[in-house]
Amino acid sequence: MTTPSFHPLTIRECRRETADTVSIAFDVPADLADRFRFVQGQYLTLKTRIGDEEVRRSYSICSGVGEGELRVAVKKVDGGLFSTHANQSLAPGAVLEVMTPMGRFHTPIAPDAARTYVAFAAGSGITPVMSILKTVLAQEPKSRFVLVYGNRTVSSIIFREELEDLKNRYIGRLVIHHVLSREPEEAGLLGGRIGAGLVRELCAGPLKAEDIDAAFLCGPQPMVEEVRDALAACGTPPANIHVELFGTTTSARPAAKMAATDTPTDAATIAILQDGKRKEFTLAYDGESILDAAHRHGADLPYSCKSGVCCTCRAKIREGKVEMAENYSLEPWEVEAGYVLTCQSRPLTERVVIDFDAA
Ligand code: FES
Structure with a gap:
């Protein structure tokens, strides 16, 4: 894994996808093209200053590999500093610090494979799925894809038109089930929400759970966990189920509970290895995370x-x-x-050495 790094990129286009979602495409200069080459399903971390605050947020890439563009989608969340800024103020020509692509929400493409892919996405969880779906359909001509996409209403469906176009382009290979929680059921649209019941219903039809080669689940934690468990119960091998969460139900992270280990001192010595250099500091066992402490001591670590x-x-x-x-x-x-x-780690031993250069 290459060390992630930020680079200034200019916004080429801001496209309104729904009333509260904008997609942002970046210009990538030729000398950065290799660093910004991405795999379907990866994300970018964007960094900017809003007022006095440095804000960084991760957003999934929605472009397919080979489409020739680098685009993310940003859905406005209530009280969201960056997402509000992106939806209301960002425009072509603006420059953001963008971290090189990261993430492992994908399976390798095999052009000769004839696989069955399934994705369950809710709301902006469609973003990485869009990248995966477009890449798979374009690069694995014998594979098929079933998308189950949950939203509140028709107007909140992100990429609605693009999905329709894809369905027409890949007739017989792309099936889309829209699930709408706040609209009456009608032709082509399912009512309710994505959950275990819907998974069982789908797997009782032509889609056989045991034949699913890769299932991609992206959405809020409760939905993702319910669908994962239901697919596994229906017969999809757990190794074929891939999960990406946005938001977690854990809003405040508890300090790590202390295990009964060798902690004779009040504080541990932490050594950070990064870019071939070493930085050392002490850290209380039940205090802040190693990431936060390292930043306080002047390290510039990715997060x-x-x-x-x-x-x-x-x-x-x-x-x-x-x-x-x-x-x-x-x-x-x-x-x-x-x-x-x-960001989640606290020391358990007197001495901890952590390597950020490890592949
Ligand atoms: S910063 Fe996201 S997992 Fe640590």
Whole structure:
């Protein structure tokens, strides 16, 4: 994994997708083209100053690989500083600091494969799914895709027209089920919400749960967990189910609970390895996260959500032990291999060495 880095990019286009969602396309200069090459389903972290505050947020890329553009979609959330700014004030010509693409919400493309893909998305959870869907349909001509997309009303469906066009372009290979929670059921539209009942209903029809090669779930945590469990119960192999959360139900992260380990001192010594350099500081066992402490000591480490969701702050433990309060993004093998989310990590041993240069 290359070390993520910020670069100033100029906005080429702001396109209104719905009343509260704008998509933003960036110009990528030729000398940065390699650094901004992305895989379907990845996200960008955007950084800017709003008033006196430095704000950074992650947004999924909605372009397909090979479409020749780098575009994210930003849905306005109530009280959201950046999302309100993006929807009301950003315009072509503005420059944002953009971090190189990150994220592993994808499976490798195999042009000769004939796979069955399924995606369950709610609201702006469609954004990475859009990138995956367009890439798969264009680059795996024998694969098919079923999209289940939940919204409140027809007018809140992001990319509605583009999805219709895709359905017409890929007749027989793309099936879309719109699920609307605040509109009466009618032809082509399902009422209600995405949940276990709907998964069971779909899997009782022509879609066989055990035949799903890759299921992509993106939305709020309760929906994603319910769909994941229902798919697994219907027979989809758990390894084929891929999850991306936006927002978590955990609003305040508790300090990591202390395990009964060797902590004879009041504070641990933390060493951060980054870009071949080493920075050391001490940190109380039950205090702030390693990421926050490192920033307070002048380190410039990558981060975005600080909630254990985005994985931007991932690093590898070289010495010692930490405890993570939350982990919504590391795979079990990564935890096994010693990777941690530093925004969620607090020391458990007297000495901890953390490597941000580890691939
Ligand atoms: S900053 Fe997002 S998981 Fe740590």
